[in-house]
Amino acid sequence: xxxxxPSPIVLVVDDEIQIRRFLRTGFELNGFVVHEAGTGAEAIxxxxxxxxxxxxxxxxxxxxxxxxVVERIRSWSSVPIIVLSVRxxxxxxxxxLELGADDYVVKPFGMAELLARVRVSLRRQMRAAxxxxxxxxxxxxxxxxxxxxxxxDKRLTLTPKEYRLxxxxxxxxxxxxxxxxxxxxxxxxxxxxxxxxxxxxVRKLRQKIEPHPDSPKILVTxxxxxxxxxxxxxxxxxxxxxxxxxxx
Amino acid sequence: MLNALKFDRIRKELRGILLTLCMVAAVTAVVYxxxxxxxxxxxxxxxxxxxxxxxxxxxxVPAIIAAICGVLASAFFFYPPLYSFRIKDPHExxxxxxxxxxxxxxxxxxTRLKRQLEVSxxxxxxxxxxxxxxxxxxxxxxxxxxxxxxxDHLATVMxxxxxxxxxxxxxxxxxxxxxxxxxxxxxxAEVVQAASGRxxxxxxxxxxxxxxxxxxxxxxxxxxxxxxxxxxxxxxxSQESSDEMRIRVDAVLADATATLERLGVxxxxxxARMRSQTDQLREAxxxxxxxxxxxxxxxxxxxxxxxxxxxxxxxxxxxxxxVHDVRDEAERLNNDIQNLLDASRISSDGxxxxxxWADPTDIVNSAIERCRQRMSDRRVALNLPADLPLIHVDxxxxxxxxxxxxxNAVKYSPSGSQITVAARARDGRMILSVSDQxxxxxxxxxxxxxxxFARGERLASTTSGSGLGLWIANAFIAANGxxxxxxxxxxxxxxxxxxxxxxxxxxxxxxxSDADE
Numbered sequence: 001x002x003x004x005x006p007s008p009i010v011l012v013v014d015d016e017i018q019i020r021r022f023l024r025t026g027f028e029l030n031g032f033v034v035h036e037a038g039t040g041a042e043a044i045x046x047x048x049x050x051x052x053x054x055x056x057x058x059x060x061x062x063x064x065x066x067x068x069v070v071e072r073i074r075s076w077s078s079v080p081i082i083v084l085s086v087r088x089x090x091x092x093x094x095x096x097l098e099l100g101a102d103d104y105v106v107k108p109f110g111m112a113e114l115l116a117r118v119r120v121s122l123r124r125q126m127r128a129a130x131x132x133x134x135x136x137x138x139x140x141x142x143x144x145x146x147x148x149x150x151x152x153d154k155r156l157t158l159t160p161k162e163y164r165l166x167x168x169x170x171x172x173x174x175x176x177x178x179x180x181x182x183x184x185x186x187x188x189x190x191x192x193x194x195x196x197x198x199x200x201x202v203r204k205l206r207q208k209i210e211p212h213p214d215s216p217k218i219l220v221t222x223x224x225x226x227x228x229x230x231x232x233x234x235x236x237x238x239x240x241x242x243x244x245x246x247x248x
Numbered sequence: 249m250l251n252a253l254k255f256d257r258i259r260k261e262l263r264g265i266l267l268t269l270c271m272v273a274a275v276t277a278v279v280y281x282x283x284x285x286x287x288x289x290x291x292x293x294x295x296x297x298x299x300x301x302x303x304x305x306x307x308x309v310p311a312i313i314a315a316i317c318g319v320l321a322s323a324f325f326f327y328p329p330l331y332s333f334r335i336k337d338p339h340e341x342x343x344x345x346x347x348x349x350x351x352x353x354x355x356x357x358x359t360r361l362k363r364q365l366e367v368s369x370x371x372x373x374x375x376x377x378x379x380x381x382x383x384x385x386x387x388x389x390x391x392x393x394x395x396x397x398x399x400d401h402l403a404t405v406m407x408x409x410x411x412x413x414x415x416x417x418x419x420x421x422x423x424x425x426x427x428x429x430x431x432x433x434x435x436x437a438e439v440v441q442a443a444s445g446r447x448x449x450x451x452x453x454x455x456x457x458x459x460x461x462x463x464x465x466x467x468x469x470x471x472x473x474x475x476x477x478x479x480x481x482x483x484x485x486s487q488e489s490s491d492e493m494r495i496r497v498d499a500v501l502a503d504a505t506a507t508l509e510r511l512g513v514x515x516x517x518x519x520a521r522m523r524s525q526t527d528q529l530r531e532a533x534x535x536x537x538x539x540x541x542x543x544x545x546x547x548x549x550x551x552x553x554x555x556x557x558x559x560x561x562x563x564x565x566x567x568x569x570x571v572h573d574v575r576d577e578a579e580r581l582n583n584d585i586q587n588l589l590d591a592s593r594i595s596s597d598g599x600x601x602x603x604x605w606a607d608p609t610d611i612v613n614s615a616i617e618r619c620r621q622r623m624s625d626r627r628v629a630l631n632l633p634a635d636l637p638l639i640h641v642d643x644x645x646x647x648x649x650x651x652x653x654x655x656n657a658v659k660y661s662p663s664g665s666q667i668t669v670a671a672r673a674r675d676g677r678m679i680l681s682v683s684d685q686x687x688x689x690x691x692x693x694x695x696x697x698x699x700x701f702a703r704g705e706r707l708a709s710t711t712s713g714s715g716l717g718l719w720i721a722n723a724f725i726a727a728n729g730x731x732x733x734x735x736x737x738x739x740x741x742x743x744x745x746x747x748x749x750x751x752x753x754x755x756x757x758x759x760x761s762d763a764d765e
Contacts, residue, residue: 018547026554086542090644091602107580108546110553110575179604196605199638203607207634214609214632221610224602224644 008122009033009051013043013069014058014084023056026111040064044072047079053125054118057101058084059092066247068097074100080121084109090224092096094178097225103175120174127173135170137218138227140209142170161186162205167196169219174231176222202227264306265313271298272317280325292322292347299351303358311355318351319344323548374503376403382507394513395476398468398504402478405500406493409481413439432457435479438465442477452494460484464494469505476519489743527595534592534705538585545585549578583655587716594720599727601642608636608671608678611643615650617671623654625663631670640752641728649721649732653682653745656717660743661686678751683744689736697734698722725749 011031012023016039024034036051037043040061047055055073059066070081083096083104093104102121105114127135133145141150144167149156158166168185169177180192187197202221206213220230251583272295279294293729295318303311320333322344329334335341381401388394389611392414411431422656431439438455442465462482480497484491508514508725552575555561593599609632616628657667665685672679689697718732725732730749736742 016543016547018544019550022547022551022554026550026557029554029558089459108549108578109552112553113558174693196638199605199607203609203634213634214630215530215613215616221607222641223606223610223614223647224604 007031008053009035010118010197011035011037011043011046011052011055013040013056013061013066013191015039015060015062016058019058019073022111023114026115030115030167038062040066040069040072042048043069047073047129052079052147055079055081055120056084056118057081059086059096067092070096070101072098078125080118080125082114082121083092093225094180097176097178098180102172117174123231124173124175135173135229137170137173137231139211140218142166144170149209156206158205161201162208165201165205166209166219168203169227169229176226176228178226182226261306261309264302264310267316268298268302268306268310269317272314272321275318276321276325283326292318292344293324295319295322295347296351296354300358301353303355303753304362307362308355308359311359312352315348315351315355319348322347355765373611374405374500377401378503378507381504382511383511385507385511388513394508394517398475398478398508401504402480402497402500403627406480406497408483411479413443413479414476415443431479432459432461432463434458435463435465438463439479442467452497454482454490454494462490464490464497466497466501468501468598469508469514471505471509474514475505475508522558531592531595534588538589538592541585542582542589545578545582549575549582552578581670586603588719589722590720591716594723599645599723601645601727603639603640603642603728605640606643606646608680610641610652611641611647612669612671612680614643615647615654618651619654619658620648624660624665626661627664627666628666629666631668633672636671637673637678637751639749641730641749645724646728646730646747646749649684649724650680652717652724653732653747657682657684657686657743657745660684672752676751678749680749681744682746683742685742687740688739688743689734690739694734694736698732 008031010027012020012027012034013036014020014023015038020036020038027034035046035052037046040063043055043057043061046052055070057066060061061069070083073079073081080102081100083093083101084106084107085093085096085104096104102124103117105117126132128171133143135142135144138192140159141153142148143150147163147167149158149163149166164186165182168182179195182198183192185202186201188196191197202219203213206216206219210216218230220228222228252320275298295314298314299311299318302314323333323335324331327337327340329336370542378401381397384397384400386393388397395412395414399410402412403410434457435455438453442452452464455463456466457463461484464480464482466478468478478495480499481491552571556568556571556575560573612630612632616623616630633686661667661684667685668681668683670681670683699715699719718734722732725747728749730747733746733748735744735746
């Protein structure tokens, strides 16, 4: 972390003390301040009492479902929430994202993976707060204010729908956006189940923005859930510090 | 309904009587003609013909009526004074009385003969059904086959609606509709009683339903509860006909259970049930053990990644290597546990694919992404045409199958070799292929690899794994309506695995979505 900025505060909600312990160590080593909560009720209390920059919630809590924690916190706060989920539960992931979670990490996960997601979410929150209009993803720069898309400083021509798709993704740059959300934003709510529209448009968009459309690195797929603009955690920090990149 | 039944029987009876009268009239006419033509004496004995026919066909009442009509006709037409019922000669009176006596005896004999014939014919049908039943039992595959056989057998023999309940749980879980038979609730309640062994009477109980039908509920066999409880709709039967029916049910069930016992079916059912319980137990155990193992693994793996990036270890090469070992081994363990979980998911509740339109390119890329670390020292060559059709599949299942195939390719090929991933559409199928330059397979191995817990024995000492991978991949692809094939030119010549998935042409809605604002 840059010394000029205050340390971000992260609230870790998990009933397993071993998980909390390694998360605390991992975050503290990377310059975060950590609060812990072992139950959902404790988490909600903690989130109301103290200023918090980010919440990490495990889905299996002893007193309530993790999704309830997400829903309750989201009812008054826009703090970024990252959910710890298990594999093979795509429908549940979609549900959590619709409830307002910003992203998810599948258990078991490496610290680097989680840190990357955390940085992306913090960066997004900061950009939203500061009104920063440009989003950079690798060679791609999207200026949301003037509606321009530049690839390696060359201006791209996109159709209105293609731009709208990229715009929604850029607004959540780095975070996953569900199929339903994209379809609703671009085609309207009657088309939320027409995933094939999305597939065809994403393919066309990739032809324009990806250096290698057959192995996309910018507009990446989260199978069964949605898409994300692959802003790496290091990039989100403007290359300030990248000690543990792509470990897992 | 009851009246209709009675009416039906009366109508049958009347029809018999009417036909009898016709026969008597015909005989009278013939005899009359003969007497006029030839002048022969009178022929009351001839009236025995309609009597015997009526007795064998319609029973004793029409036979007696035939006899009486015969006497009256003889008196009227043949005995002087003619065309009057009076008879002059006392000899003739004696003759007629004798005729009546013979007619009654003959008709009684004929009726009895008729009943015996019917019984033996029924017996023959029953025996034939019983034979068909035992033949079906002989090829029965599992408990439900046997129950279905019992049910069908009773339905055939009784010509009634029959339903069989395997046990208390079966009866209480059932919504009342069985094998196309609506079983009323009162009857179901009685079935639960019977299945839990609370019936004292072996011959079962009758339950009147709201619809007016009477149902018989009884255990198939009084000796063994394995055969379940049978319910039979006796229809709108009166007390005596329902008793008759119950006697018949007893006889049929006695035959059926004797057959079942002779074949040792009870024992077989018990054994099969025990086996399936053991299976269930094993699956439950695998499921819970894997879950219990996964939670601490998440801590181990997470902690190891924190340690490996810790500044304190930055200059400790040896310690760092140890931490990497912990992380890698934990990851491997996690994969094995995931495989066990997948396997138990496949065999316990079956897979429920979540179908959606997916781009094959996305599936392949995300599978490669998942295996990035494992494939880091292999050259991965991609061959994905830009115009691949969309496929309607569960993309996550297909991706997981691909991951298993990649895993296999890495496991059985040397470091530095190439793995080629290609996709193409052909003849309405999407074909994804993964070719390695590895150990290949013998012809025998190509057959065996799809088995559960199959491992390449040639290389078992140098590779690790549970042998579940390809079995899981196969199940995942099958759940998507596809198929997996493995081809190898031989040992040492590499392996090509292909996944074939159906391409539905509803995906060609391109024109519609092309309409861009």
